[in-house]
Amino acid sequence: MSAIDGLPPLRQVIATHGLSARKSLGQNFLLDLNLTAKIARHAGDLSASDVLEIGPGPGGLTRGLLAEGARRVLAIEKDARCLPALAEIAEAYPGRLEVIEGDALKIDPLAHLTPPIRIAANLPYNVGTELLVRWLTPPEWPPFWESLTLMFQREVAERITATPGSKAYGRLALLAAWRAEARIVLSLPPEAFTPPPKVSSAVVHLTALPEPRYPADPKVLERVVAAAFNQRRKMLRAALKGLAPDIEDRLIAAGIAPTERAEQVPLEAFCALARAVAAG
Structure with missing residues (x-):
């Protein structure tokens, strides 16, 4: 499909405007409009939503x-x-696209959007994870967005959707699973992009849950998870000893064996541990 809208094919757009991808901006352009339409469809029914896109590049x-x-x-x-x-x-x-020039990490888009809001983006590699963490950890829940449909390096996508016991399981998987439903909906080889990155990519679709899966104070949960995975090869009684002098008792109270390692512990148990730690 060279065009979906009467506009020129993307290769022509890039040539016309001299848009060679810049590594410093984490750019890899997706030129196949069949693929970009497919990603858009994975974002769901958009007819009643405003969509936030970060890093549109030439606009595929x-x-x-x-x-x-x-x-x-x-x-x-x-x-x-x-x-x-x-x-x-x-x-x-006309009237359906607004473009803001600037850094997505510094711009508050909410003044420009009307709910319901979905986010869809082929995220620049150098800011993708940071943006995802921000969207998953707002001060209040539910968040301003209903769903996220985001392109990542395949390895990052696997970390977001990982389950306990796997090497990819860690902070990102727990953050995502606590407040959202996350799944990989599309995989893309390097040659789908210009220039081809060194790694494969994948699109992850996350749907916001109305409330977190299990009760826990977000800041305490984040602290517990960070400490557990910062030393993921250690037993939890050693990795978490800085959190409380009686951490073994608190692990047992949360139903976790003190000799367990972080990658074996499911989300529900981490939330129970966060509550035990918060109890003081």
Whole structure:
């Protein structure tokens, strides 16, 4: 499919505007509009939602989201070179695309969005994990977003969706599972991108739960999980000894053997431990 909207194919857009991908910005452009439309469909029914997109680049996914019926798209782009290409898309979809130039880590998009809100993005590799953690750890829950449909390096996608007992299981998996339903919905080889990255990629779809799966204070849970996985090869009684002098008793109270290692402990037990630690 060379076009989904009467606009030029992406290779032509990139050539016209001189948009070679920049490694410093974590850019790898996805040029196949069939694929960008497929990613947009994985985001669900967009007709009644505003969509936040981070790092649209030349606008492949942007076009997919709009062609699939997104009510409105807010695209945040750091690379000023991409703005003329995005302006052409805005012209083709009057009133449905707003582009903000700037750093997604520093911009509050909420003033520009009307709920319900979904987030869909081929995230720049260098900020993807940080943005995900922010979206999963807001001060209040439920968050401003209903779902996240995000492209990551395959290894990161596996860490987000990992289960206890696997090497990929850790802080990201626990953060995601505590407050969301997360699954990998699409895998992409390096050659799908320009330039091809050294690794495969995958799209993860996360749906926000109305409330966390198990009760726990977010800050205490984060502290417990960070301490447990910072020394993941140690038994928990050693890895967590800095949290409380009687940590063995608290582990037992939470139903966790003190000799267990972090990667064996399910989310429910970590939440029970966070409650035991918070109890003082």
